Amino acid sequence: MNQQEITTTTSTNLSCNKPIGILLVNLGTPTEPTPKAVEAYLNEFLSDPKVVELPAFLWRPLLKFVISPRRSKPVAENYKLVWTDDGSPLFALTKAQADDLQTRLDATNIAAPVIVDFAMRYGEPRLNEKLDGLRARGCEEILVVPMYPQFSGSTTGTILDYLGRYNAALRDPVNFRYVKHYTDDPGYIEALAQSVEAFWANNPKPERLLLSYHGLPQAMVDKGDPYFDHCHLTAKLLSERLAEHGVKLEVSFQSRFGKAKWIGPSTEDMIRKYAKEGIKTVQVICPGFSVDCLETLEEIAIGCKAIFEQEEGGEELLYIPCLNADEAGMNALQTIVENNLKGWC
Numbered sequence: 001m002n003q004q005e006i007t008t009t010t011s012t013n014l015s016c017n018k019p020i021g022i023l024l025v026n027l028g029t030p031t032e033p034t035p036k037a038v039e040a041y042l043n044e045f046l047s048d049p050k051v052v053e054l055p056a057f058l059w060r061p062l063l064k065f066v067i068s069p070r071r072s073k074p075v076a077e078n079y080k081l082v083w084t085d086d087g088s089p090l091f092a093l094t095k096a097q098a099d100d101l102q103t104r105l106d107a108t109n110i111a112a113p114v115i116v117d118f119a120m121r122y123g124e125p126r127l128n129e130k131l132d133g134l135r136a137r138g139c140e141e142i143l144v145v146p147m148y149p150q151f152s153g154s155t156t157g158t159i160l161d162y163l164g165r166y167n168a169a170l171r172d173p174v175n176f177r178y179v180k181h182y183t184d185d186p187g188y189i190e191a192l193a194q195s196v197e198a199f200w201a202n203n204p205k206p207e208r209l210l211l212s213y214h215g216l217p218q219a220m221v222d223k224g225d226p227y228f229d230h231c232h233l234t235a236k237l238l239s240e241r242l243a244e245h246g247v248k249l250e251v252s253f254q255s256r257f258g259k260a261k262w263i264g265p266s267t268e269d270m271i272r273k274y275a276k277e278g279i280k281t282v283q284v285i286c287p288g289f290s291v292d293c294l295e296t297l298e299e300i301a302i303g304c305k306a307i308f309e310q311e312e313g314g315e316e317l318l319y320i321p322c323l324n325a326d327e328a329g330m331n332a333l334q335t336i337v338e339n340n341l342k343g344w345c
Helices: 035-045 056-082 089-106 127-136 156-168 187-200 219-220 227-239 265-278 299-309 327-341
Strands: 003-006 020-029 114-124 139-144 176-177 210-213 248-254 281-285 318-319
Touching: 003 227, 020 035, 020 089, 020 127, 020 327, 035 056, 035 114, 035 187, 089 114, 089 327, 114 156, 127 156, 127 299, 139 156, 156 176, 176 327, 187 281, 187 318, 187 327, 210 227, 210 265, 219 227, 227 248, 248 265, 265 281, 265 299, 281 299, 299 318
Parallel strands: 020 114, 020 139, 139 176, 210 248, 210 281, 281 318
Antiparallel strands: 003 176
């Protein structure tokens, strides 16, 4: 866990009567599984210069008039495969995390009242509206928790940039704290291990456990982005925790976009390699995703399963769900939040 502050004033809640805001922030999602909604979401998401590091005058027309219109229909079809009555899985599960965290913190002896909410960096619920809402309810101090265990400038970094711009526009800036990452947080590692062991209690252990993280262009890592190292550190700690089970863990990266070189090996390549090597059973977990979403439920649980079992002749590929709002993961999140509230009240 890595705590940081963005503040120009005192960060002590002197009265302990004013509420403290806690805002969970995830990536984002279309409002509905339709080409129109997906196109709007892609245009916003992929316009961020920290997500796609290309000159805006070249990239944005290509994105708006070629890439988003072309990708919106197939992506919408993929969303339909995982959409729920409560909306996209990412939306519904992030809301569940916020609701459960509020209940947990209400039951503690924290001196100041806390207000827990959630927002998306792209799409709805909008980050600025949620920040405005917390301020309107009296929060002068807000802990922002980007729901990315491993830090990257293209994920957590964009949230931090946004907070800076938000405060710069205010006459009376907010006292922000943020969780930079929780790559090696003991509670997070233990929660991952418990989720794997719970899965193994109901399913045979595999020949390989593949840790699949979202990919990143190699150029970003070459410029100093710590994401690749963070992913491998989480994998190392989880491997040590699960060592007694005798299952080999390996790391891969998924969701490649565009033609540039990305960090590897790719998840799809690893899945195909396993089948060619005669490995019959594989299980995949996605430690970099705090909740299940399109990339885990469609790309891994459906897509990679079909590649391994149907295209390559493997026997079985199973997906181990994200921590979501399960008890072990929420225990870890609660501890991270409580540790980062220290000193405010």
